[in-house]
Amino acid sequence: MTRRLTVRTAIATAILAAAASGPAPARDTAPVILAKDSKGSPAERAATMLAQMTQAEKLSLLEGYFATDFARNKFTAPEAAREGSAGYVPGIPRLGIPPQWQTDAGLGVASQGGAKQKRAATALPSGPASAATFDTDLAYEAGRMVGGEARAYGFNVMLGGAVNLLREPRNGRNFEYAGEDPLLAGTIAGAQIAGVQSNHVIDTVKHFALNDQETDRGTGNFDIDGAAFRMSDLLAFELAIERGQPGSAMCAYNLVNGLHACESPFLLTQVLRDEWGWQGYVMSDWGAAHSTAASANAGLDQESGYGLQIAAWFGADKLDAALDRGEIAPARIDLMVARILTAMFAQGLIDDPVTGTRAIDFAADRAIAQRDAEAGIVLLKNDGNLLPMATSAKRIAVIGGHADKGVLSGGGSSQVYPDGDNAAPGVGPKGWPGPEIFYPSSPVEELRRQLPGARIDYADGSDPAAAAELAKNADLVIVFGTQWASESIDVPLHLDEAQDALIDAVAAANKRTVVVLETGGPVLTPWAAKVPAILEAWYPGRMGGAAIANVLTGKVNPSGRLPMTFPKSLDQLAYPGEPRKKEATYAEGAAVGYKWFDAKGLEPQFPFGHGLSYTTFTYNHLKVKRSGDGLVASVRVTNTGERAGGDAVQIYVGGKGWEAPKRLGGFAKVQLWPGHDTTVEIPIDARLLAVWDSSRHGWTRAAGRYSVTVARSSRDLGETVTIDLPASHLPSDWKPRR
Ligand code: BGC
Numbered sequence: 001m002t003r004r005l006t007v008r009t010a011i012a013t014a015i016l017a018a019a020a021s022g023p024a025p026a027r028d029t030a031p032v033i034l035a036k037d038s039k040g041s042p043a044e045r046a047a048t049m050l051a052q053m054t055q056a057e058k059l060s061l062l063e064g065y066f067a068t069d070f071a072r073n074k075f076t077a078p079e080a081a082r083e084g085s086a087g088y089v090p091g092i093p094r095l096g097i098p099p100q101w102q103t104d105a106g107l108g109v110a111s112q113g114g115a116k117q118k119r120a121a122t123a124l125p126s127g128p129a130s131a132a133t134f135d136t137d138l139a140y141e142a143g144r145m146v147g148g149e150a151r152a153y154g155f156n157v158m159l160g161g162a163v164n165l166l167r168e169p170r171n172g173r174n175f176e177y178a179g180e181d182p183l184l185a186g187t188i189a190g191a192q193i194a195g196v197q198s199n200h201v202i203d204t205v206k207h208f209a210l211n212d213q214e215t216d217r218g219t220g221n222f223d224i225d226g227a228a229f230r231m232s233d234l235l236a237f238e239l240a241i242e243r244g245q246p247g248s249a250m251c252a253y254n255l256v257n258g259l260h261a262c263e264s265p266f267l268l269t270q271v272l273r274d275e276w277g278w279q280g281y282v283m284s285d286w287g288a289a290h291s292t293a294a295s296a297n298a299g300l301d302q303e304s305g306y307g308l309q310i311a312a313w314f315g316a317d318k319l320d321a322a323l324d325r326g327e328i329a330p331a332r333i334d335l336m337v338a339r340i341l342t343a344m345f346a347q348g349l350i351d352d353p354v355t356g357t358r359a360i361d362f363a364a365d366r367a368i369a370q371r372d373a374e375a376g377i378v379l380l381k382n383d384g385n386l387l388p389m390a391t392s393a394k395r396i397a398v399i400g401g402h403a404d405k406g407v408l409s410g411g412g413s414s415q416v417y418p419d420g421d422n423a424a425p426g427v428g429p430k431g432w433p434g435p436e437i438f439y440p441s442s443p444v445e446e447l448r449r450q451l452p453g454a455r456i457d458y459a460d461g462s463d464p465a466a467a468a469e470l471a472k473n474a475d476l477v478i479v480f481g482t483q484w485a486s487e488s489i490d491v492p493l494h495l496d497e498a499q500d501a502l503i504d505a506v507a508a509a510n511k512r513t514v515v516v517l518e519t520g521g522p523v524l525t526p527w528a529a530k531v532p533a534i535l536e537a538w539y540p541g542r543m544g545g546a547a548i549a550n551v552l553t554g555k556v557n558p559s560g561r562l563p564m565t566f567p568k569s570l571d572q573l574a575y576p577g578e579p580r581k582k583e584a585t586y587a588e589g590a591a592v593g594y595k596w597f598d599a600k601g602l603e604p605q606f607p608f609g610h611g612l613s614y615t616t617f618t619y620n621h622l623k624v625k626r627s628g629d630g631l632v633a634s635v636r637v638t639n640t641g642e643r644a645g646g647d648a649v650q651i652y653v654g655g656k657g658w659e660a661p662k663r664l665g666g667f668a669k670v671q672l673w674p675g676h677d678t679t680v681e682i683p684i685d686a687r688l689l690a691v692w693d694s695s696r697h698g699w700t701r702a703a704g705r706y707s708v709t710v711a712r713s714s715r716d717l718g719e720t721v722t723i724d725l726p727a728s729h730l731p732s733d734w735k736p737r738r
Helices: 010-021 040-054 054-059 128-130 137-152 182-197 226-231 234-243 265-275 292-300 316-324 330-346 362-376 443-450 466-474 497-509 544-553 594-600
Strands: 063-067 083-091 098-101 157-162 202-208 222-224 248-251 280-283 302-307 378-382 396-398 456-459 476-482 515-520 533-536 584-585 617-627 631-637 646-655 662-673 677-684 690-692 698-701 703-715 718-725 728-731
Touching: 040 330, 054 316, 054 330, 063 098, 083 157, 083 302, 128 137, 128 182, 128 362, 137 157, 137 182, 137 362, 137 662, 157 182, 182 202, 182 234, 182 631, 182 662, 202 234, 202 265, 226 234, 226 584, 226 690, 248 265, 265 292, 280 330, 292 316, 292 330, 330 362, 362 544, 396 443, 396 466, 443 456, 443 476, 443 544, 456 466, 466 497, 476 497, 515 544, 533 544, 594 662, 617 646, 617 677, 617 703, 617 718, 631 646, 631 662, 631 703, 646 677, 662 677, 662 703
Parallel strands: 063 302, 098 157, 157 202, 202 248, 222 584, 248 280, 280 302, 396 456, 396 476, 476 515, 515 533
Antiparallel strands: 063 083, 083 098, 378 533, 617 631, 631 677, 646 662, 646 703, 690 698, 698 728, 703 718
16 A cells, blocks of 8 residues: 655654555454444444454554645645545555544535645535524524535535533634524534435544634634533533534643643543433544543543544554553543544444445536525614615615625635535635635625616715715615634624725715624624615525525525624623633623623623514414423414514523523424414423532432523513422433433
């Protein structure tokens, strides 16, 4: 087997040699049982493999390679890697164990910036858009779609289940995550993970844990109170894992309460395994491991990205030395290997191996990306029902945001490259964390297609006076506000000044102005009172232009609801100055997002859960009853308007002694024809009625009266019913019955 590794450290060579042709163990006269022929449960099959493996073969599964050449480290990716992707772990051909071909990420099959050739793939809208759908079935479909493309390209591990909580609204990676509420984020991410894995591809929940900002992500130590941690970030992960059953989890770059996340026994062993009972394997983020024995003993099973990192803490030489010194027990190595193999068996990587030769049905995949984008667009404001736009509009002015060319996407390792070229090249940084990519789905072109009788003019917005002039003579003005965000940077809470000024100038010229935002997370909207209509389109993915146009024209009735609070001003944030640095405490604890706003009595610009529709819904007959350890609420929803539409029914629960007056307790997405109604049953998880009790190490619910409220948003509350509940205590390994 020929390889092109230029950084030939002893470890790398040893691992690859063992992988290619390692000698069989002493009992090599016995016939080899190939992985596909092994029998029993995934764990039993893993044990059968383990019993046949040499030490070198075992160690070869514990160190992964970067799968893209990396000049800075003079690294050339292994030949058998899928070029330009995130990772590669050699297989063991002698035993029929396939390599692990790893690709980013949650929004589609990504290519690394340094890839010689980018893989054309279908980009979903960004994470907040999928969360804004409040639609778990759609999240599953979205996952099924991206997992299918990963499989088609020959990947069997996706690095996609990103569920860090939106705790820092300026986090440059919020566009990869699912918002500020643990129930919503965990449920949506979990459904997406399950969808990915339906392709017999492992998915990876990440970045475990508290990688909630990019500032100082590699060196920062983020402290949080133990109980608050359980009720916020950890709860999001717990729910995503329960629902998605990911084969792997990725530990984060940062330190948590004084220890690197990838060597935290608390996170990797106590919480993940002893309490949550999760059976997968933990891989490090690319360069997030910092030790050999400490990491292995804490629960890290596989180090990732040799080549991008060259420490190789899990290289064979370091692991062997740690074994010799007795710092790692041989049984620990077996456990690490067994976990990796068990996940490979459990997710079907052995019985249904990837070939990389399956064709992609791009038309079908784009249809899913478009549905997701359409369902995730949030109509924030619509005074005088300016939208959907009147069919009588004859002159429409579209301004800014490169809307004549395409729609924005977020940057970094999750960057999905479209078929064809960047629609607006040359914007933003050329190198990492760029380039800034616009998908070729132009809102202007889509509007022209749908409204052949209208004159649609575009101005790029670089000259506010010219834009205002164009706006003045139009029947309707659509002005775009965009903010690019990316891995490795945090971003301001506002659009750049030029765009805010442009929106002001255009709104002053024409009262019939719609602002369309393409942002990774919340931004301040100082011009909100001056414009009648605002749409948050997020990064709307490969079909974003069509999705935006369909919502503007009314072909699609918007049904997205904010998965995050939009503040009125910077000083409303828990940590207003700038994202926290180095040694930081998340002192707001579990009071994240709307919970912070509720606890502090702050008035947001647009609250969590908010989103308008072109129809109206009413709620009646709210009832609640006990169900298992939790509750179930039921409510009748009626479409009282004149258009078919979707509604995200939200149930908030309230109790005493919580981090905030209320929590999202459950939700359901319904689609209704005008005049029709349906009764939805919404389960309320017992953990959302309790607080984490550090002294008893579990979820404790005090006896007392609890409120259950049906709502249009966290600030537009409908009927409330109360229920008296006895005291209860659930152990840390409690799981809901399904
Ligand atoms: C990111 C991960 C990603 C990995 C591989 C890291 O920089 O934090 O999310 O999966 O790179 O590309």
